[in-house]
Amino acid sequence: MANPMYRQIAEDLREQIESGQLQPGQQLSTELELRERYRASRNTVRDAIKWLMNLDLVETRPGQGIFVVKKIAPHVTPLSGDPGTGEGAIYRWQVSKNGRKPDSTVPQVEIQRADKGIAAELQLPEGTQVISRHEKRYIDETPWSLMTSFYPRGFVVQGAGKLLLADNIAEGAVQYLNATLGLRQAGYRDWITVRAPNAVEAEFFSLPQDGRVAVFENFRTAFDQTGTPMRVTVTVFPTDRNQFVVEIGDVPEPQVRAAADDHKS
Amino acid sequence: MANPMYRQIAEDLREQIESGQLQPGQQLSTELELRERYRASRNTVRDAIKWLMNLDLVETRPGQGIFVVKKIAPHVTPLSGDPGTGEGAIYRWQVSKNGRKPDSTVPQVEIQRADKGIAAELQLPEGTQVISRHEKRYIDETPWSLMTSFYPRGFVVQGAGKLLLADNIAEGAVQYLNATLGLRQAGYRDWITVRAPNAVEAEFFSLPQDGRVAVFENFRTAFDQTGTPMRVTVTVFPTDRNQFVVEIGDVPEPQVRAAADDHKS
DNA sequence: AACGATTTGTTCGTATGTATC
DNA sequence: TGATACATACGAACAAATCGT
Numbered sequence: 001m002a003n004p005m006y007r008q009i010a011e012d013l014r015e016q017i018e019s020g021q022l023q024p025g026q027q028l029s030t031e032l033e034l035r036e037r038y039r040a041s042r043n044t045v046r047d048a049i050k051w052l053m054n055l056d057l058v059e060t061r062p063g064q065g066i067f068v069v070k071k072i073a074p075h076v077t078p079l080s081g082d083p084g085t086g087e088g089a090i091y092r093w094q095v096s097k098n099g100r101k102p103d104s105t106v107p108q109v110e111i112q113r114a115d116k117g118i119a120a121e122l123q124l125p126e127g128t129q130v131i132s133r134h135e136k137r138y139i140d141e142t143p144w145s146l147m148t149s150f151y152p153r154g155f156v157v158q159g160a161g162k163l164l165l166a167d168n169i170a171e172g173a174v175q176y177l178n179a180t181l182g183l184r185q186a187g188y189r190d191w192i193t194v195r196a197p198n199a200v201e202a203e204f205f206s207l208p209q210d211g212r213v214a215v216f217e218n219f220r221t222a223f224d225q226t227g228t229p230m231r232v233t234v235t236v237f238p239t240d241r242n243q244f245v246v247e248i249g250d251v252p253e254p255q256v257r258a259a260a261d262d263h264k265s
Numbered sequence: 266m267a268n269p270m271y272r273q274i275a276e277d278l279r280e281q282i283e284s285g286q287l288q289p290g291q292q293l294s295t296e297l298e299l300r301e302r303y304r305a306s307r308n309t310v311r312d313a314i315k316w317l318m319n320l321d322l323v324e325t326r327p328g329q330g331i332f333v334v335k336k337i338a339p340h341v342t343p344l345s346g347d348p349g350t351g352e353g354a355i356y357r358w359q360v361s362k363n364g365r366k367p368d369s370t371v372p373q374v375e376i377q378r379a380d381k382g383i384a385a386e387l388q389l390p391e392g393t394q395v396i397s398r399h400e401k402r403y404i405d406e407t408p409w410s411l412m413t414s415f416y417p418r419g420f421v422v423q424g425a426g427k428l429l430l431a432d433n434i435a436e437g438a439v440q441y442l443n444a445t446l447g448l449r450q451a452g453y454r455d456w457i458t459v460r461a462p463n464a465v466e467a468e469f470f471s472l473p474q475d476g477r478v479a480v481f482e483n484f485r486t487a488f489d490q491t492g493t494p495m496r497v498t499v500t501v502f503p504t505d506r507n508q509f510v511v512e513i514g515d516v517p518e519p520q521v522r523a524a525a526d527d528h529k530s
Numbered sequence: 531a532a533c534g535a536t537t538t539g540t541t542c543g544t545a546t547g548t549a550t551c
Numbered sequence: 552t553g554a555t556a557c558a559t560a561c562g563a564a565c566a567a568a569t570c571g572t
Contacts, residue, residue, distance in 0.1 A: 192457070
C-alpha cells in the first residue's frame, strides 16, 4: 500500500520482463486488457507504462501496441591504443574484427569559426577559422556515432590541401599530416561526458524525443611531437549501444565477457 | 501546430531556461498560473512539466513548486595514470587537488560468492568465494560514487589478512599486496558502460526513482606481473556529476576548459 | 483505394491524497 | 490548523496511426 497503484502495476510488469516471462520484442497486453487485469483506469495503466518507458524497458508504437524493448548488441570502442594511429581506418578494423559491418558517410567538410570550446582545445583565439570534417557512422546498417574533427585552417596553406576535400583520406589523416607537414601525433586526451541528445542526434539515432536515452560525448584532443594540439575530434555515441574500454600498462589479451549487475547493495 | 500543446508549452519553458531567463534553482510559476498563461488544462501543463523533467531541466517538490534544476559541478576522474597506483589514495588526492573535499566511508567488507561477471573477470569458477570491499564516496558532502573491489579469497590465507579488516588500508591495497604477496599491479583494463540506476543507487545519490538520470558503471580489472587478474573494482558514478579523462601517449599539462555543445548538426 | 476495427496519443474535467509552509 | 501546491486516480472524448478486409 505504500506505493501508488501505477508503480505497483509497473513493478509487476517489470518483474515479468526481467524474469524473461516477457521476451524482448514481444508485445504485451493492450491498455484495455491491462486495465481489466489490474482493475485500474486507463490513465493509471498508462502511467505505469510511462514509468517503464522511462526505465527503457518497454516502448509503445501508436496503432500497434506496447512492446518489450530489444536491447541492441553494444559495440565496445577502445580508447587506448597506439597514440600515433588515426581514426577512420582503425574504426573499420575494430568493428569488422567483431564480425560486424562498419559503414560511414563521405566526410562533410566545412570551414567554420571555432566556438569557445574548440578554440580553447586547439589553443586558438575564439572565432578563428577551422576545418570541420563530419562523418556519420553505422554498424550493420544501424546509426552508431557522429564524428566531427576540427583542424586549424592553417594546415591547408601549409600544404595539407586534402583536408578540404570531401573525401576519405585513404592513408588516414594522421599519416597524411605526418607526410605533408611533418606532424607526428604523439598522444591524445579523451574527455568523456554524458548528456541528453539534441533534436538532430535523437532523429539520426532514432532515440525517443525526450531525454530518456542519453549519449556519450567524447572530446579527443590530439597533440603533435611539440605538445601542440593538432586536432579536436568530437564524437557522439548513444549510450544504449556503445561502451568503452581503456587499457593501461600491461594487460593480457581480452576475454569475451558477459554483462553483470547488482554486485553490492 | 504540428506539435501537441504540451510540447509547445515545454518548448517555450525550455527556451526560457536555456536562455538564462530562468536561472538554475529558480522557481517557475505554479501549475495553476501556467494553466492560465497557456490557456490549457492542468493535466496538459503537467504533461509539459513531465517532459521537462525527463530532459532533466526542472524538478518538482511537492508542496513547494517547480524549480529549474541546479547542475552539479562535475568531477573529472582520470582513468589513465601510473598503472601501479592504488585507488583510495589517488582518489583523495585527485579531488582535493581541485579544491574540493573528498570523503569516504570505512570499507564494508564481506565474503561473497562471485557472480558470473566477477568470476569471469577474475578467471575463477562461478560461485567461488571472493572478498568484497565496498566504499561510499562523497565530494563536498554530496554522494559521488559507489565502489566495490573484489579480491580472490585465497589472498587472505596467502598472507594478506588486512583485506578482511573493515578498515582503510593506509598504504593502499596495491602497495599492501605487493609487500605481502609480491603482487605488482602491472596494468588494468577499464570497461565503461552507462545504465539506469537501481533502487539502492537512486536512493543513495538522490536520483529520481525512474531512470531519468543514468549512471556510469566502470569495471576495472587489475592484472599482476604475470598477467593474472588480481582485483576487479566496480564503481558506479551518476552521469550528472561525473566525467572521465584518458590520456594516451605524450600529452601536455591539462588546461582548464569549459563545456561546449552542438558543434555540428 | 476505401473503410472499419483496434490501439495508442492528446486533452479536458473532477475528486481526493499528501507534503510543505 | 489552514492554505497552497504537487501527486494520484478516475472518467470521458476525440485524434492519429496501423492493419486487415
